[in-house]
Amino acid sequence: MHSDKTHSELAEKFNIDEPRVNWHDETLWWIRQKRDKAVWQLPEWESLREAASQIKHNVLAHLSEYLEAFERNAIANGITVHWAADAKEHNEIVYSLLQKHGITQMVKSKSMLTEECHLNDYLAEHGVEVIDTDLGERIVQLAKEPPSHIVLPCIHWKKEEIGELFHKYLGTPEGNADPQFLTHAARLHLREKFLTRKLALTGVNFAIAETGEFVVCTNEGNADMGAHLADVHIASMGIEKLIPKREHLGIFLRLLTRSATGQPITTYSSHFKQPRKGQEMHIVLVDNGRSVQLGREAFRNSLKCIRCGACMNTCPVYRRSGGHSYHTAVAGPIGSILAPNLDMKQYADLPFASTLCGSCSNVCPVKIDIHDQLYKWRQVLVQDGYTPKAKTLAMKAMATTLSKPGMYKSAGKVGRWMIRKVPGLVNNKLNPWYKQREMPEAPKQSFREWYAQNKKK
Amino acid sequence: MRVGLFVPCYVDQFYPQVAIATLQLLEKLGCEVVFPTRQTCCGQPMANSGYEHLTGDCNELFVDNFKEFDYIVCPSGSCTLHIKDHLHAQDEGGAQHIRKRIYELTEFITDVLKQPIKATFPHRVGMHQSCHGQRGLHISQMSELVAAPFSKPESLLQQVSGLELVTLDRKDECCGFGGTFCVFEEAVSVKMGKDRVSDHVKHGVEYITGADMSCLMHLEGILKRQNSPVRVKHIAEILNAE
Amino acid sequence: MSARERILAAVKNSQPEHTPLPDIAFLKEPVLASKEQFATIVQAIGATIFFVKDITEVKEILQEKFQQLPRKITSIAALAGIADVNWIAADPHSLENVDLAILDARLGVCENGAVWLTENEMVQRVTPFIADSLAIVLTADKLVATMHAAYEVIGDSQYGFASFIAGPSKTADIEQSLVLGAHGPRNMFIFLIH
Numbered sequence: 001m002h003s004d005k006t007h008s009e010l011a012e013k014f015n016i017d018e019p020r021v022n023w024h025d026e027t028l029w030w031i032r033q034k035r036d037k038a039v040w041q042l043p044e045w046e047s048l049r050e051a052a053s054q055i056k057h058n059v060l061a062h063l064s065e066y067l068e069a070f071e072r073n074a075i076a077n078g079i080t081v082h083w084a085a086d087a088k089e090h091n092e093i094v095y096s097l098l099q100k101h102g103i104t105q106m107v108k109s110k111s112m113l114t115e116e117c118h119l120n121d122y123l124a125e126h127g128v129e130v131i132d133t134d135l136g137e138r139i140v141q142l143a144k145e146p147p148s149h150i151v152l153p154c155i156h157w158k159k160e161e162i163g164e165l166f167h168k169y170l171g172t173p174e175g176n177a178d179p180q181f182l183t184h185a186a187r188l189h190l191r192e193k194f195l196t197r198k199l200a201l202t203g204v205n206f207a208i209a210e211t212g213e214f215v216v217c218t219n220e221g222n223a224d225m226g227a228h229l230a231d232v233h234i235a236s237m238g239i240e241k242l243i244p245k246r247e248h249l250g251i252f253l254r255l256l257t258r259s260a261t262g263q264p265i266t267t268y269s270s271h272f273k274q275p276r277k278g279q280e281m282h283i284v285l286v287d288n289g290r291s292v293q294l295g296r297e298a299f300r301n302s303l304k305c306i307r308c309g310a311c312m313n314t315c316p317v318y319r320r321s322g323g324h325s326y327h328t329a330v331a332g333p334i335g336s337i338l339a340p341n342l343d344m345k346q347y348a349d350l351p352f353a354s355t356l357c358g359s360c361s362n363v364c365p366v367k368i369d370i371h372d373q374l375y376k377w378r379q380v381l382v383q384d385g386y387t388p389k390a391k392t393l394a395m396k397a398m399a400t401t402l403s404k405p406g407m408y409k410s411a412g413k414v415g416r417w418m419i420r421k422v423p424g425l426v427n428n429k430l431n432p433w434y435k436q437r438e439m440p441e442a443p444k445q446s447f448r449e450w451y452a453q454n455k456k457k
Numbered sequence: 458m459r460v461g462l463f464v465p466c467y468v469d470q471f472y473p474q475v476a477i478a479t480l481q482l483l484e485k486l487g488c489e490v491v492f493p494t495r496q497t498c499c500g501q502p503m504a505n506s507g508y509e510h511l512t513g514d515c516n517e518l519f520v521d522n523f524k525e526f527d528y529i530v531c532p533s534g535s536c537t538l539h540i541k542d543h544l545h546a547q548d549e550g551g552a553q554h555i556r557k558r559i560y561e562l563t564e565f566i567t568d569v570l571k572q573p574i575k576a577t578f579p580h581r582v583g584m585h586q587s588c589h590g591q592r593g594l595h596i597s598q599m600s601e602l603v604a605a606p607f608s609k610p611e612s613l614l615q616q617v618s619g620l621e622l623v624t625l626d627r628k629d630e631c632c633g634f635g636g637t638f639c640v641f642e643e644a645v646s647v648k649m650g651k652d653r654v655s656d657h658v659k660h661g662v663e664y665i666t667g668a669d670m671s672c673l674m675h676l677e678g679i680l681k682r683q684n685s686p687v688r689v690k691h692i693a694e695i696l697n698a699e
Numbered sequence: 700m701s702a703r704e705r706i707l708a709a710v711k712n713s714q715p716e717h718t719p720l721p722d723i724a725f726l727k728e729p730v731l732a733s734k735e736q737f738a739t740i741v742q743a744i745g746a747t748i749f750f751v752k753d754i755t756e757v758k759e760i761l762q763e764k765f766q767q768l769p770r771k772i773t774s775i776a777a778l779a780g781i782a783d784v785n786w787i788a789a790d791p792h793s794l795e796n797v798d799l800a801i802l803d804a805r806l807g808v809c810e811n812g813a814v815w816l817t818e819n820e821m822v823q824r825v826t827p828f829i830a831d832s833l834a835i836v837l838t839a840d841k842l843v844a845t846m847h848a849a850y851e852v853i854g855d856s857q858y859g860f861a862s863f864i865a866g867p868s869k870t871a872d873i874e875q876s877l878v879l880g881a882h883g884p885r886n887m888f889i890f891l892i893h
Contacts, residue, residue, distance in 0.1 A: 027874070027875055030875070031875070044725075044726070047725065047726075048726070050721075051721045051723055051726070054718070054720070054721040055720060055721060057715075057718045058718050058719065058720045058721075060714060060715060061714055061715050061716060061717050061718050062714065062717070063710050063714050064707050064710045064711040064714060067706075067707060067710065068707065083701070083702040083703040083706055084702060085702045085705055085706055089702055133882070134872070135870045135872040135873070135881060136870075136872035139872065139873075152872065152875075153872070154872055154873075155875075157873075157874075158874065159873050159874045159876070162873055179873040179874060179876035179878055180876075180878050182873055183870060183872075183873060183878040183880075183881060184878075184880070186881075187880065187881060187882060190882060191795075191882065194882070195792055195795060211855070219868070219869050219870060219871075219881065220868055220869070220870050220881035220882050220883070221828045221868040221881065221882045221883030221884075222881070222882050224824075224825070224828040224862070224883070225825070225828050225829065225882050225883065227824075228791055228823075228824040228825035228828065228829075229791055229792060229825055229829075239706065239710065244720060246850060246853070246855070247723075247847070247850045247851070248723075249846070249850060250726070250845070250846040250847040250849065250850040251723065251726065251846075251847075253846055253863070254810075254811075254845075254846050261871075263744070263865075264740060264744070264810060264811035264812065264865070265808075265811040265812075265813050265846075265863060265865050266865070267744075267864065267865050267866055267867070267868060267869055267883075268828070268862055268863070268864060268865075268868075268883075269813070269862060269863040269865075270860070270861075270862040271858070271860065271861045271862060272860055273858060273859055273860060273861075274859035274860070275859075276824055276859070276860070285706070287702075287706045287709065287710075291706060291709035291710045291712075291713050292709075292713070294710060294713035294714055294715075295709075295712065295713030297715070300713075300715065
């Protein structure tokens with residue numbers, strides 16, 4: 001989802017409809033509260049997070065060994081393993097498998113990696129029809145939009161709008177916006193796809209180095225319906241999805257859904273180890289910038305992410321700007337530390353789309369220091385020249401003033417005098433502070449002036 | 458005990474009464490307080506904007522001003538956190554001393570002075586938990602963690618005679634100030650501030666207080682634009698009120 | 700160089716210093732499994748639980764409640780009288796009209812209400828996902844307290860496919876309204892033999 005507009009411009013647009021912002025904020029806050037309720041059920045919660053973080057750290061330190069072990073074991077299990085250095089290679093591998101089997105229609109369950117690779121667009125250009133089978137993803141697909149949230153793809157859509165969309169594309173009666181009814185309509189629509197499509201693509205939540213198996217988590221069962229009915233199953237995964245041992249799943253499955261939605265576990269946690277008799281199973285291991293991020297010491301921990309979305313649900317900025325304002329496949333705080341690795345120029349705005357409040361780091365089940373990384377990305381982006389010249393000049397002037405006590409003192413005095421005498425200088429529409437807020441009153445005397453008069457001996 | 462009073466630049470210029478209250482409160486609690494007059498700013502406005510590399514001179518100045526004190530106390534969690542995390546200078550020993558000995562005002566009272574508060578403020582008050590004080594300095598427990606609750610500033614407010622502290626719907630949501638965020642992300646910043654304000658208003662507060670004047674300045678700007686009777690007051694002013 | 704070699708070389712070049720795996724023994728300390736907790740959570744996640752004393756009672760309940768369902772299948776020999784057992788080699792697509800699938804589970808997890816089935820119990824992998832309703836027969840001695848205990852039991856056992864299943868298929872994608880029966884079973888019944 002490429003955009004010429006920055007996060008702040010897109011967020012401003014999102015904020016035109018304030019009741020809708022309130023609705024969006026409250027919906028996501030409710031999910032944050034469900035998460036809180038679920039995690040308080042486990043007194044060992046904080047130790048679980050720490051253990052998960054340490055396991056993921058071990059994975060990063062031994063990623064090449066784990067990748068080789070996983071490949072070896074997966075091949076022994078009868079799975080074909082492919083390697084893709086970037087999005088283009090990933091898409092070409094998927095297309096070549098479609099071509100090999102003469103398949104032009106396929107189903108796909110949720111995979112943020114394929115969003116990152118823009119697989120659907122690529123396949124559409126090559127005449128392949130892809131049906132997204134997760135209900136939320138199907139809704140945004142019909143609306144020709146990308147998901148706005150990694151776990152809740154259509155969290156920005158109202159049921160009445162979904163009713164209209166389904167009326168247009170699935171022929172449901174006009175004006176029916178009942179979630180139960182609409183879900184049932186989607187069930188019928190998608191069941192036909194599951195029964196007729198010969199190739200299914202799924203994402204991967206966890207891949208186990210020691211066994212060569214992978215785990216896919218869904219609530220709907222759409223990954224399973226696709227994979228178990230198709231002749232060919234392709235599972236696309238980022239190389240950071242590995243965990244060392246099967247027993248580690250106990251930790252990650254306890255953390256994942258409690259963090260994501262407040263459920264104790266997803267409805268289905270499916271462990272794929274061998275292809276079904278007569279079926280082909282493929283895994284595509286995708287780098288696409290991950291090995292570069294691994295080399296960035298300050299940012300490598302971002303690769304620990306298990307894509308639960310908790311940082312989005314808790315983020316006060318995300319809740320009030322919407323997922324699309326981040327103009328990247330993975331929105332929110334985690335997306336803002338992942339995206340600049342892929343393209344610093346295009347995503348230079350994202351690390352600034354935060355107040356650095358730190359709530360994201362606290363809910364993160366693998367303890368990624370998200371807000372600290374946002375701060376560090378700001379430094380990198382400035383140093384590498386991705387900030388506007390005017391901002392740099394202003395900052396230089398500010399730094400000079402603040403490092404010289406005399407200059408600071410007189411600038412403060414003059415500034416306050418001007419605010420008092422010529423309020424129009426600051427109280428105007430060019431001042432973004434003043435647009436919706438009053439300026440603080442400028443007192444006659446600063447504290448240091450008071451101190452000199454009253455205290456200093 | 459010699460305490461160096463570190464007054465954030467915008468407090469010095471716009472909220473002198475907050476610095477005066479801090480000074481008087483610390484003196485009441487038995488500290489010898491000095492305000493080094495050559496101080497300016499901690500450098501956070503540049504650093505949070507990605508220009509930490511321009512803060513070298515500010516850092517040198519800060520170390521020169523404060524390295525001699527037993528403790529450095531500041532009525533702002535955010536500025537304190539910045540110094541704790543980012544202060545480095547040629548005199549690294551001096552910088553390290555400051556990083557270890559700098560305290561936000563309320564944690565200095567609860568953790569170092571450990572003295573009771575004698576103040577009167579007969580009003581209904583909402584406490585705004587500023588993020589850097591809370592999540593950075595850990596002056597209050599964070600709602601995201603499975604951990605026993607506590608709040609250093611609230612424990613002080615509870616000692617104030619006549620003060621009625623309300624419980625908010627969202628007890629530690631960010632107000633949206635965020636330094637330069639408040640102008641570069643104006644729409645979201647203001648919306649966050651409006652939502653914080655309405656949580657306090659809904660619970661019938663007369664005053665919104667907090668340990669960071671920057672958040673309160675932002676909320677005050679919104680309250681005034683709304684012509685609201687609700688006022689903001691820094692916690693130092695309340696703890697110093699008689 | 701192949702993509703594989705390029706990726707592995709880049710990763711090797713970037714990966715940080717060795718850090719050991721954490722000691723997770725504290726998570727494996729035995730916790731007593733509680734069938735009451737299991738039952739509470741199973742119902743909270745949208746399934747129905749029946750406490751029964753033996754397979755005969757399962758049979759009675761199935762006959763009483765589900766007699767009218769046209770297509771019932773099972774992999775449990777003792778239930779041959781009330782559900783079809785001759786579907787083992789079927790094309791998975793032919794299970795599309797199954798009204799009720801009755802399957803054994805190997806494990807039940809009290810902390811989240813999930814049951815563990817391998818390909819053996821499913822017979823066809825798609826069975827527990829495609830049936831309109833799913834009934835699981837589980838003996839109470841197969842209950843474990845936590846996911847850690849579950850993986851202790853699973854150990855390094857072999858399977859081609861296996862799944863934790865926790866309640867009926869569900870979605871809340873439309874305005875966070877919970878709807879049961881997204882793609883898979885609309886109902887899930889657990890018969891706990893104790």
